[in-house]
Amino acid sequence: MMGDLKSVDGAFETRLRALLPDKVFRPLDPTYQQEPRGLFHGGGGLVLAPSSTDHVSLIIRECAAARVPVVPFGGGTGLVGGQVMPDATPVILSLERMTRIRAVHPSENVLVAEAGAILADVQAAAASEERLFPLSLASEGSCRIGGCLSTNAGGVNVLRYGSARDLCLGIEAVLPDGSIHHGLKRLRKDNTGFDLRALLCGAEGTLGVITAASLRLFPKPARNGTALLKVSDPAAALELLALAQARLGQGISAFELIKGTGLDFLQASGLGGRQPFITRPDWSVLIDLGLGPTQDPEEELAQLFTGAERAGLSDDGVIAQSDGQRAALWKLREEIPLANKTIGAISSHDISLPLSAIADFLDKADAAIACLGPFRVNAFGHLGDGNLHYNVFPPDGQAASDFTAWRKQVRDVVYGLVQQFDGSFSAEHGIGRLKPNELQRYGDPARLAAMRRIKDALDPSGIMNPGVIFPAN
Amino acid sequence: MMGDLKSVDGAFETRLRALLPDKVFRPLDPTYQQEPRGLFHGGGGLVLAPSSTDHVSLIIRECAAARVPVVPFGGGTGLVGGQVMPDATPVILSLERMTRIRAVHPSENVLVAEAGAILADVQAAAASEERLFPLSLASEGSCRIGGCLSTNAGGVNVLRYGSARDLCLGIEAVLPDGSIHHGLKRLRKDNTGFDLRALLCGAEGTLGVITAASLRLFPKPARNGTALLKVSDPAAALELLALAQARLGQGISAFELIKGTGLDFLQASGLGGRQPFITRPDWSVLIDLGLGPTQDPEEELAQLFTGAERAGLSDDGVIAQSDGQRAALWKLREEIPLANKTIGAISSHDISLPLSAIADFLDKADAAIACLGPFRVNAFGHLGDGNLHYNVFPPDGQAASDFTAWRKQVRDVVYGLVQQFDGSFSAEHGIGRLKPNELQRYGDPARLAAMRRIKDALDPSGIMNPGVIFPAN
Incomplete structure (x- = not known):
């Protein structure tokens, strides 16, 4: 399909300039050619920023007629290269002027x-x-x-x-x-x-x-509360989740796992603010509640902690007593990705697993990575959804750039285990241009065939974001 | 597409009998040829009840090869005729043996x-x-x-x-x-x-x-509560919903609108049990709560009622004090469809509307129906979802069967207004064989074209449930 596509050329641009206001045409700023992970670099293109749906329609119609590829561009923050097309000069369709x-x-x-x-x-x-x-x-x-x-x-x-x-x-x-x-x-x-x-x-x-x-x-929940509770391991974290759900049902807005390694990385990077525990815990969970006006989130969290203590799930914790303290606890969690970036990962994995498989997966994955070398692992994220960011780092004092040759092996180990536990190799980031081969390898064949048929039926010329989800051929 | 399809014949059945155990073959019981509304009657067919996914696959593969239509059959309770094919002898694929x-x-x-x-x-x-x-x-x-x-x-x-x-x-x-x-x-x-x-x-x-x-x-919510509150009109019911959501958030499991006409129908049909109000209210809402162990649903409902009274939204109501009383309130709501059936509707409509349009829609629809004749309207249902069952009945003492000629006019009035208010002419029942023409008439053309392409891409012979969603041609 890709072979039939055309690059944007002068004649195409001239034609569009006759149909669209000048303001639609934007300079090819570097932001349209980069993505946050630095893995993909754009191969040029014509940036169009229409201000109306009718203009989007006109552009797509022209691209379909001329077989010019279209790369839709939002905020440019995607982590799998879906917003940057390296091997062609497409129309880069930015939605930046449709912000109402x-x-x-x-x-x-x-x-x-x-x-x-x-x-x-x-x-x-x-x-x-x-x-x-x-x-x-x-x-x-x-x-x-x-x-x-x-x-x-x-x-x-x-x-x-x-x-x-x-x-x-x-x-x-x-x-x-x-x-x-x-x-x-x-x-x-x-x-x-x-x-x-x-x-x-x-x-x-x-x-x-x-x-x-x-x-x-x-x-809007009338009252919010946040706590950071130490747990012995991910299995205990999941038991704590069940305990919290039985008490608070849908009142739990977030349930995030934090590994000691993440806290170490924050400290080493001067990020995340003051850490609340004297002894750095191996594992902890950040719990956020959003409750009605007749409920007291601090009291609920205190009772949850008491229950967790009694069940042997937690022996230390911090319950925020103010919005400032809530923000401080969240800062810890939110700056972990920044700290990871500062340390420099060899390979990052946005995976999900059935909840009951998480503890077992982490044991097996950590062991398998340890067999590869003295790497460090930071596994953290949205535990309540079974979604972990499982990131592998070089030994302390060494640079990730010295280990790029290991990337494929690390990835195969992680995704192989994810597959074995019936998880997903892309929980929330998508496929983009980073993982089409993984999708072909790990995806269900009947579903892949159906996806291909749907794609060909709706986009017979293959102009829409080529190379994304489906491998470029 | 339909023209190319073949009926099940002796040769096809013989072939399948060689491939599948005897138990898969079922007699063509009348239950496979009827549907609850009595609008569609099956034209025969071969009933197959496989016990495994592999056998379902084998059957579909054979049907695809022979271009024999397949009608999947679940419990047979659908209200739009999706489970009954009148104009052909298909394979009726019943899932009744795959119940694990x-x-x-x-x-x-x-x-x-x-x-x-x-x-x-x-x-x-x-x-x-x-x-x-x-x-x-x-x-x-x-x-x-x-x-x-x-x-x-x-x-x-x-x-x-x-x-x-x-x-x-x-x-x-x-x-x-x-x-x-x-x-x-x-x-x-x-x-x-x-x-x-x-x-x-x-x-x-x-x-x-x-x-x-x-x-x-x-x-499981630890504690449940149910109340039936009188409201002056649907607009007040929606204000009550907002009040309840501000207090209880996602603690509200159900919020159902009941019209006085529905209570009259229950009484006339000897259904629904004892009615809780001395004076039959024109409108009431059934509210169901599911809360955590530290919340008291009766107390929450009492406070909600006080708030509603203060806001002029409700001046009477019943809060269930036991599971028996909860069941009694729910019986009222649940038996309204039975009462409707006893009275006999000219036309029933499963519609949804933007919440803020509901009161206006009901005013306009009732007025338009009144212009057609002295019909009775029972509008009730899942108000919290904007989903109403808007059913039109003959004048008291007359039979729906005398008004079948009015059905189309009533429908056009109701769906025309639904369209005007940007609602849906099928909120929860689907399209089936009852509403493909309405879908063509009221559906978004670009979406209909995309649906057709997807259908043709995944089911090129058109064997899967022909006549459903897409009009039979």
């Missing part, structure tokens, strides 16, 4: 935003009406909601509220033939045929471009 | 069931491990989980827990070419390509047959 919050309907708990709206702005628009848009992730200050939906972004509140797809009630999207799907329904139930919304969410721009979405809001 | 609960993983809050498992049995298997499988609907004693997923069934707990698709983590399914999709993952996060699970949920058997599913369980 079209409407907030507090009585419906619905917000309608254009795809280019920054996630933090969507959160703020909800908050200004005393509502919560719960999608929350490290890049929320710069990622755009269209990108969040296209990659089905996760983050820290999935346990309670679901991931981006679950938070999306309806979409407006331009399909690969340029037609506009008007699906901005504000309905909780709509059983009228195939769920195109769910299909486009997570398709990473390979089936069309989401231009706007109607999003679910929630009542 | 394959596993319950309480520590993961996951259950794996075969498609033929009765919904009530799935609920019971979860309950036996102190967990909740929250999908709950009138036919739960006979509908099968595969049918629930294929139709993305809704019911009374969608407000809190989502509909069937939302409760499904993974599926095993036989695709239209007979290949088996092994997707029974037990993961909360798995971003590895297109969401085939979400696509097959709600596809009503047109893209394959779901043979098993991994399902989300929840901690």
Whole structure:
């Protein structure tokens, strides 16, 4: 398919310039050619930033007619290279000028935003009406909601509220033939045929471009609470989760695992602020509660700790007594990725596992990595969702760049075990251009065949984000 | 497409008998040829009840090769004729022998069931491990989980827990070419390509047959409470919902609207038990809470009522003081469909609307129906989801059968207004063979075209449940 695609050339640009306002055309700034991990570099392209869905439609129609590839570009924060095409000069379709919050309907708990709206702005628009848009992730200050939906972004509140797809009630999207799907329904139930919304969410721009979405809001929890509890190991952390769920049900907004190695990395990098424990625990969990006005989160956390102590799950912990203390505990968790970056990982893995397999997986994976060499492992993340970031680092004092030859072996060990435990080699980051080969290797063959048929049916010329999800051939 | 399909004939049956055990072949019992509304009657067929996914695969492969249509059959309780094919003699593929609960993983809050498992049995298997499988609907004693997923069934707990698709983590399914999709993952996060699970949920058997599913369980709420509060009108009911959500967040499991007409119908039909109000209210809402062990649902409901009274939203109500009283209140709600059936509707509509449009819609719809004639309207249902069953009845003392000529006009009025308010003409029942024309008329053209392409790509011979979702041509 890829062989038939054309590069953007002067004639194509001239044609588009005759059809679109000057403002749509943007300089090929380096930001459009880079991605956070530095693994992919763009091969050039024509940057277009339309201000309306009609213009997106016009652009896609022209690209389809000319067989010019299209790379949709949101905030550029994706971690699998879905936003950067190295081997061609595509149209880079940036949503940066479509940033309007079209409407907030507090009585419906619905917000309608254009795809280019920054996630933090969507959160703020909800908050200004005393509502919560719960999608929350490290890049929320710069990622755009269209990108969040296209990659089905996760983050820290999935346990309670679901991931981006679950938070999306309806979409407006331009399909690969340029037609506009008007699906901005504000309905909780709509059983009228195939769920195109769910299909486009997570398709990473390979089936069309989401231009706007109607999003679910929630009542803002009246009272929040946060605790960091020491646990003996990941198995104890999972028992603590079960205990917490039995007491607090859906009141638990986040349940994050932190490994001692992560705390060491924070310390070594001068990040994360003051650490609350005198003796650095091997494992701890960060628990966040969002409760109603008649519940006392500090009291609930205190009782949870007492229960955990009695059950032998925890013998030390900190319960935040103020918003400042809550922020300080969250800072620890949120700056772990920065600390990891400072230390420099050989290989990073965004994996998920059935909850009951996590402890066993970690034992086996750590042992297998130890057989490869004296590497350090920082495993942390969204334990409540079974989603861990399992990152492998060089021995203390050595640089990751000296171990790039090990990357493939490390990856094979980790993903092989993930497969064995029926997990996923990409829990929340997606496939992008980083993992199409892994998808072919570990994916279910019948599903892969169906995906290929759907892709060919909706995008017969293969213009939409080529090389993403499906291997470039 | 339909023109190319073949009927089951003796040669086809002989071939299958050579490949499959005798037990797979079932007599063509009348239950396979009827549906609850009596609108569709089967045109015959060969009933096959395989006991394994491999046998389902074999059957579909043979049907694909011979171009014999396949009608997947679950509990037979669907309300849009998806389970009965009037104009052909298909293979009727019943899941009745694949009823195993394959596993319950309480520590993961996951259950794996075969498609033929009765919904009530799935609920019971979860309950036996102190967990909740929250999908709950009138036919739960006979509908099968595969049918629930294929139709993305809704019911009374969608407000809190989502509909069937939302409760499904993974599926095993036989695709239209007979290949088996092994997707029974037990993961909360798995971003590895297109969401085939979400696509097959709600596809009503047109893209394959779901043979098993991994399902989300929840901690069982420690304490439940139920109240029936009188409200002046639907607008007040929605304000009450907002008030309740601000206080109780996700603690509200159900929020159902009941119209006085429904209470009258119950009384006239001798159904629903004793009615709790001395003066029959024009409107009331049934609220169900599921809370943690430290919360008192009766106290919460009492405070909610006080708040509602102060805000002028309610001046009368009943709070259940025991499980028996809770059941009695629910009996009122649950027997309204039976009472409707006894009275006999001219036309029934399973619609959804943006929450803020409901009061306006009801005013306009009632006025428009009144212009047609002295009909009675019973509008009731899942108000928290914006999902109402808007049913139109003949004048008192007259029979619905005398008004069949009015059916189309009534429907056009209701669906026309639904469209105007950006609602859905099928909120939870699906399209089946009842509403493909409505889907063509009211559906988004770009989405319909994409659906057609997906259908043709995955089921090129069109064998899977022909006439469902897409009009038979």
